[in-house]
Amino acid sequence: MKKRIDPPIYGVLTRFSMENRYIQEGMHFCFDGKTLTVYFDNRLDPTQLMEALFSDASETTNEIKGIVEGRVKPSDEYAAFHISCRSVIREHSVALGVVAYWILYGEVGLGDIGRMRFEGECVDSFCPMTNLETDISKGRYVVTATTCEENVIDLGTATIAGKSVAISAEAFWVYDFRRNIQFKSCISVDNDALDYDRMKRIYISVASALRFCLGRGNVDFEVSLCRDTSEGWETAGEFTALHGKTYVPDEYDRRDVAFVRAHNIGNHFSALVSAFDSEMLEGKALSESREDSQLITLPKVIELTSSFEHEFREVFPEGIKHGVGTQRVYDRARKAILDAAEELPSDSKRILKRLSDRVEDDSLEARIRYACKKLPQTVCDVIFEKSSVNGKNARLGKKITTMRNDIAHGNKPRYDLGDIREEYKLLINLVFIMRLLRVGIPDGDAVRLLKAMS
16 A cells, blocks of 8 residues: 555546646646646646636635546556545646545445444554563564454544444454564444445544543554455555654653553544544644643643633633622612713723623633542542642642733743643543533543543
């Protein structure tokens, strides 16, 4: 399976679902892994070139133009390219931006594909080899690896676009006679039949769930399209999404770094896939790699506190429930503001009435303490333990709240980010656990996953 197009793919167009008067069936194309170039049979004269340029420039929409299909030469494999609105018109060709593409081998259609198989270093990190046995005796080092059937992890059944898909992970080895034994892992998503929209949604949902579990944003896959045969699953094609992080190398994780793996999350992984597909969970920006996941920066402080605020409102939609005494104080303060407003001109009255609505506008600090108090005790105990935070601290959340406000309003020219290290880690754990609970993962499993997370 190709990870990148090298050398380029050449072929002939067979069909396209896009409007362009100069592109016709039978024209030749070249795909270099990023741009699809279609060559005109005859050069465009200056008038035609200007017409094409202005026609293309008039399209202000960012929606996808359509699908371009063709046959690769000389292999005659089917290829389809998802075209964006970006294009460059030349005298003899038009260059089209590609969002994603897929290639099918032989006489196979997307409807024949029953499995999408995700592979890559990020999958190896999520599902490392656990079926190795070593023996050092008589001066020899012997490694025994069981078959992949004995090392399959059930990741549950997810709902994508209203249909159920079974997800599993497995670690296995392949032998190259001329080289060596290679150990690999994959995530398999089984479904009845594919179309492009469904294939795209499966890719996005699985990628988002894996980013969430690994805590990093530079995950990249090699995706095989497989069909079921009498002899088992056979690779029948490949799919590639050309997102911004494609081909960013993903470093192998050190053994002393612990985080959520496939065997930790089990069939709850499917719940995350379903949550990302339904947009119950949003794919938040994450660190580029494991190495900088704990590196604190000013933008990360803003992003993390914003994520916490969002998750808090989802888990506690009623907000902070104050005691009777505290509520009585708020009511008196609000009444005093409204009474004072009655004797003022209309503009001033409007300002005071707006201020009265914010009497109970609790701060980030208050919400952090409330979440630590109202989340299940078993969960909070692990959060405090992994964050090295004293849960009884009456000023818990004060440092990161102050820094968040200072950054947002530009109050200070320099900040000592080390001062908020513990509270920063606390918020990372709070956001992680509240997302798990919101998806419906039981408290005990959420605690186990949090313990596995670094």
